[in-house]
Amino acid sequence: MSKISNNIDKLRAELPDRVRLVAVSKNHPAESIREAYQAGQRIFGENRVQELLAKQPLLPNDIEWHLIGHLQGNKVKAIVPYVSMIHSIDSVRLLLEVSREAIKISKTIDCLLQVHIAREETKFGFDPDEVRSLLADGSLRELPGISFRGLMGMATFTDDPVQVASEFDLIHRLFIEIKEAGFAGLPLFNELSIGMSGDYHLAVKHGSTLVRIGTAIFGSR
Numbered sequence: 001m002s003k004i005s006n007n008i009d010k011l012r013a014e015l016p017d018r019v020r021l022v023a024v025s026k027n028h029p030a031e032s033i034r035e036a037y038q039a040g041q042r043i044f045g046e047n048r049v050q051e052l053l054a055k056q057p058l059l060p061n062d063i064e065w066h067l068i069g070h071l072q073g074n075k076v077k078a079i080v081p082y083v084s085m086i087h088s089i090d091s092v093r094l095l096l097e098v099s100r101e102a103i104k105i106s107k108t109i110d111c112l113l114q115v116h117i118a119r120e121e122t123k124f125g126f127d128p129d130e131v132r133s134l135l136a137d138g139s140l141r142e143l144p145g146i147s148f149r150g151l152m153g154m155a156t157f158t159d160d161p162v163q164v165a166s167e168f169d170l171i172h173r174l175f176i177e178i179k180e181a182g183f184a185g186l187p188l189f190n191e192l193s194i195g196m197s198g199d200y201h202l203a204v205k206h207g208s209t210l211v212r213i214g215t216a217i218f219g220s221r
Protein backbone atom coordinates (compact mmCIF):
# COMPACT_ATOMS: atom_id res chain seq x y z
CA MET A 1 0.00 0.00 0.00
CA SER A 2 1.23 3.50 -0.73
CA LYS A 3 2.17 5.93 1.95
CA ILE A 4 -0.64 8.26 0.93
CA SER A 5 -3.33 5.61 1.22
CA ASN A 6 -1.86 4.51 4.56
CA ASN A 7 -2.13 8.04 5.86
CA ILE A 8 -5.70 8.33 4.68
CA ASP A 9 -6.68 5.06 6.32
CA LYS A 10 -5.10 6.16 9.58
CA LEU A 11 -6.92 9.49 9.55
CA ARG A 12 -10.24 7.83 8.73
CA ALA A 13 -9.85 5.45 11.63
CA GLU A 14 -9.12 8.37 13.92
CA LEU A 15 -11.81 10.85 12.91
CA PRO A 16 -15.33 10.58 14.32
CA ASP A 17 -18.12 9.92 11.79
CA ARG A 18 -19.39 13.51 11.87
CA VAL A 19 -16.02 14.83 10.63
CA ARG A 20 -15.30 14.81 6.90
CA LEU A 21 -11.76 14.83 5.60
CA VAL A 22 -10.74 17.46 3.05
CA ALA A 23 -7.44 16.30 1.53
CA VAL A 24 -5.43 19.47 0.86
CA SER A 25 -3.49 18.72 -2.31
CA LYS A 26 -1.90 22.11 -2.99
CA ASN A 27 1.66 21.85 -4.32
CA HIS A 28 1.21 18.11 -4.94
CA PRO A 29 0.83 16.63 -8.41
CA ALA A 30 -2.26 15.00 -9.88
CA GLU A 31 -0.68 11.54 -9.43
CA SER A 32 -0.69 12.02 -5.66
CA ILE A 33 -4.33 13.01 -5.78
CA ARG A 34 -5.06 9.90 -7.81
CA GLU A 35 -3.43 7.75 -5.14
CA ALA A 36 -5.63 9.33 -2.51
CA TYR A 37 -8.64 8.85 -4.78
CA GLN A 38 -7.83 5.17 -5.11
CA ALA A 39 -7.86 4.96 -1.32
CA GLY A 40 -11.45 6.21 -1.47
CA GLN A 41 -10.85 9.92 -0.83
CA ARG A 42 -13.30 12.14 -2.75
CA ILE A 43 -13.00 15.65 -1.27
CA PHE A 44 -9.92 17.64 -2.22
CA GLY A 45 -8.99 21.17 -1.22
CA GLU A 46 -6.85 23.62 -3.16
CA ASN A 47 -5.94 27.13 -2.13
CA ARG A 48 -5.17 28.55 -5.56
CA VAL A 49 -7.57 28.89 -8.46
CA GLN A 50 -4.99 28.29 -11.21
CA GLU A 51 -3.74 25.12 -9.55
CA LEU A 52 -7.23 23.71 -9.09
CA LEU A 53 -8.11 24.48 -12.72
CA ALA A 54 -4.92 22.79 -13.94
CA LYS A 55 -5.50 19.56 -12.00
CA GLN A 56 -9.26 19.21 -12.29
CA PRO A 57 -9.34 18.03 -15.95
CA LEU A 58 -6.72 15.34 -15.24
CA LEU A 59 -8.76 13.66 -12.53
CA PRO A 60 -12.05 11.76 -12.10
CA ASN A 61 -15.31 13.67 -12.36
CA ASP A 62 -16.74 12.59 -9.05
CA ILE A 63 -14.12 14.49 -7.07
CA GLU A 64 -15.61 17.23 -4.92
CA TRP A 65 -13.33 20.25 -5.17
CA HIS A 66 -13.21 22.72 -2.29
CA LEU A 67 -11.51 26.09 -2.56
CA ILE A 68 -9.87 26.87 0.78
CA GLY A 69 -7.65 29.88 0.03
CA HIS A 70 -8.32 33.57 -0.57
CA LEU A 71 -10.36 34.09 -3.73
CA GLN A 72 -9.96 37.23 -5.81
CA GLY A 73 -13.08 38.67 -7.39
CA ASN A 74 -11.69 38.40 -10.91
CA LYS A 75 -11.19 34.62 -10.54
CA VAL A 76 -14.71 33.81 -9.39
CA LYS A 77 -16.13 33.27 -12.87
CA ALA A 78 -13.39 30.76 -13.73
CA ILE A 79 -13.71 28.69 -10.58
CA VAL A 80 -17.44 28.57 -9.92
CA PRO A 81 -18.17 25.77 -12.44
CA TYR A 82 -15.66 23.45 -10.77
CA VAL A 83 -16.08 23.88 -7.02
CA SER A 84 -18.77 22.54 -4.75
CA MET A 85 -17.67 24.47 -1.68
CA ILE A 86 -15.78 27.69 -1.00
CA HIS A 87 -14.36 27.78 2.56
CA SER A 88 -12.85 31.21 2.24
CA ILE A 89 -15.64 33.74 1.76
CA ASP A 90 -14.03 36.77 3.37
CA SER A 91 -15.99 39.78 2.12
CA VAL A 92 -19.52 40.76 1.17
CA ARG A 93 -18.21 41.80 -2.21
CA LEU A 94 -16.90 38.30 -2.87
CA LEU A 95 -20.19 36.79 -1.78
CA LEU A 96 -22.09 38.96 -4.27
CA GLU A 97 -19.68 38.01 -7.04
CA VAL A 98 -20.03 34.28 -6.31
CA SER A 99 -23.81 34.66 -6.30
CA ARG A 100 -23.78 36.45 -9.65
CA GLU A 101 -21.61 33.82 -11.36
CA ALA A 102 -23.42 30.87 -9.78
CA ILE A 103 -26.81 32.14 -11.01
CA LYS A 104 -25.45 32.40 -14.57
CA ILE A 105 -24.76 28.68 -14.64
CA SER A 106 -27.78 27.69 -12.50
CA LYS A 107 -25.60 26.37 -9.72
CA THR A 108 -25.69 26.69 -5.94
CA ILE A 109 -22.33 26.95 -4.21
CA ASP A 110 -21.86 25.85 -0.62
CA CYS A 111 -20.16 28.73 1.17
CA LEU A 112 -18.41 29.05 4.49
CA LEU A 113 -17.70 32.42 6.04
CA GLN A 114 -14.06 32.71 7.04
CA VAL A 115 -13.77 34.05 10.55
CA HIS A 116 -10.68 35.84 11.76
CA ILE A 117 -9.68 34.02 14.95
CA ALA A 118 -5.87 34.00 14.92
CA ARG A 119 -3.67 36.38 16.82
CA GLU A 120 -1.73 37.17 13.65
CA GLU A 121 -2.73 40.25 11.73
CA THR A 122 -4.33 39.11 8.52
CA LYS A 123 -6.30 40.86 5.87
CA PHE A 124 -8.70 37.98 5.37
CA GLY A 125 -11.83 36.99 7.23
CA PHE A 126 -14.71 38.52 9.14
CA ASP A 127 -14.78 39.41 12.80
CA PRO A 128 -17.54 37.62 14.76
CA ASP A 129 -19.71 40.73 14.82
CA GLU A 130 -19.42 41.12 11.07
CA VAL A 131 -20.61 37.52 10.66
CA ARG A 132 -23.60 38.22 12.90
CA SER A 133 -24.66 41.30 10.99
CA LEU A 134 -24.08 39.70 7.59
CA LEU A 135 -26.36 36.77 8.42
CA ALA A 136 -28.94 39.04 10.04
CA ASP A 137 -29.33 40.85 6.72
CA GLY A 138 -32.15 39.12 4.86
CA SER A 139 -31.03 40.32 1.43
CA LEU A 140 -27.63 38.68 1.89
CA ARG A 141 -28.92 35.62 3.68
CA GLU A 142 -31.22 34.82 0.79
CA LEU A 143 -28.78 35.47 -2.04
CA PRO A 144 -29.54 33.14 -4.94
CA GLY A 145 -26.78 30.74 -5.89
CA ILE A 146 -25.38 30.71 -2.35
CA SER A 147 -25.98 28.17 0.38
CA PHE A 148 -24.57 29.27 3.72
CA ARG A 149 -23.20 26.06 5.14
CA GLY A 150 -21.14 27.29 8.09
CA LEU A 151 -17.89 28.83 9.24
CA MET A 152 -14.19 28.36 8.58
CA GLY A 153 -11.25 29.42 10.71
CA MET A 154 -7.50 29.12 10.94
CA ALA A 155 -5.85 29.16 14.36
CA THR A 156 -2.65 31.01 15.17
CA PHE A 157 0.45 29.20 13.93
CA THR A 158 1.88 28.27 17.33
CA ASP A 159 2.92 25.30 19.47
CA ASP A 160 0.79 26.60 22.33
CA PRO A 161 -2.25 24.31 22.56
CA VAL A 162 -3.97 26.65 25.02
CA GLN A 163 -3.95 29.48 22.50
CA VAL A 164 -5.21 27.25 19.68
CA ALA A 165 -7.92 25.75 21.89
CA SER A 166 -9.21 29.18 22.88
CA GLU A 167 -9.42 30.24 19.23
CA PHE A 168 -11.26 27.06 18.23
CA ASP A 169 -13.57 27.55 21.20
CA LEU A 170 -14.38 31.06 20.04
CA ILE A 171 -15.39 30.01 16.53
CA HIS A 172 -17.24 26.94 17.83
CA ARG A 173 -19.34 29.11 20.14
CA LEU A 174 -20.11 31.54 17.31
CA PHE A 175 -21.13 28.59 15.12
CA ILE A 176 -23.51 27.21 17.79
CA GLU A 177 -24.93 30.67 18.43
CA ILE A 178 -25.77 31.16 14.74
CA LYS A 179 -27.14 27.66 14.33
CA GLU A 180 -29.37 28.07 17.37
CA ALA A 181 -30.54 31.52 16.34
CA GLY A 182 -32.20 29.54 13.53
CA PHE A 183 -32.24 32.31 10.95
CA ALA A 184 -34.95 31.51 8.46
CA GLY A 185 -33.35 30.36 5.25
CA LEU A 186 -30.29 28.77 6.86
CA PRO A 187 -31.43 25.19 7.33
CA LEU A 188 -28.12 23.79 6.15
CA PHE A 189 -25.85 25.83 8.39
CA ASN A 190 -24.08 22.83 9.87
CA GLU A 191 -20.40 22.85 8.87
CA LEU A 192 -17.46 24.02 10.94
CA SER A 193 -14.19 23.90 8.99
CA ILE A 194 -11.38 23.95 11.54
CA GLY A 195 -8.27 21.80 11.93
CA MET A 196 -5.15 21.24 9.85
CA SER A 197 -2.32 18.67 10.14
CA GLY A 198 -0.90 20.21 13.29
CA ASP A 199 -4.10 20.93 15.18
CA TYR A 200 -6.90 18.68 13.97
CA HIS A 201 -7.06 16.71 17.24
CA LEU A 202 -7.94 19.91 19.07
CA ALA A 203 -10.31 21.01 16.31
CA VAL A 204 -12.24 17.75 16.54
CA LYS A 205 -12.68 18.34 20.28
CA HIS A 206 -14.08 21.77 19.45
CA GLY A 207 -16.81 20.69 17.09
CA SER A 208 -15.08 20.47 13.72
CA THR A 209 -17.09 18.84 10.92
CA LEU A 210 -14.50 19.42 8.16
CA VAL A 211 -10.77 19.06 8.71
CA ARG A 212 -8.44 20.39 6.01
CA ILE A 213 -5.35 18.18 6.02
CA GLY A 214 -2.40 18.39 3.66
CA THR A 215 0.98 17.50 5.16
CA ALA A 216 -0.30 14.55 7.23
CA ILE A 217 -1.56 12.93 4.01
CA PHE A 218 0.82 13.97 1.23
CA GLY A 219 3.98 14.78 3.19
CA SER A 220 5.72 18.14 3.26
CA ARG A 221 5.47 20.45 0.28
Ligand SMILES: *Cc1c(COP(=O)(O)O)cnc(C)c1O
Nearest residue numbers: 024047068196197212213214215
Ligand atom coordinates in the same frame (compact mmCIF):
# COMPACT_ATOMS: atom_id res chain seq x y z
C1 LIG B 1 -2.42 24.47 3.31
C2 LIG B 1 -3.70 24.66 4.02
C3 LIG B 1 -4.20 23.68 4.89
C4 LIG B 1 -3.48 22.36 5.18
O1 LIG B 1 -2.34 22.57 5.94
P1 LIG B 1 -1.46 21.33 6.48
O2 LIG B 1 -0.75 21.90 7.65
O3 LIG B 1 -0.54 20.94 5.37
O4 LIG B 1 -2.38 20.22 6.86
C5 LIG B 1 -5.43 23.92 5.48
N1 LIG B 1 -6.11 25.05 5.27
C6 LIG B 1 -5.66 26.03 4.46
C7 LIG B 1 -6.46 27.26 4.27
C8 LIG B 1 -4.43 25.87 3.81
O5 LIG B 1 -3.99 26.83 3.00
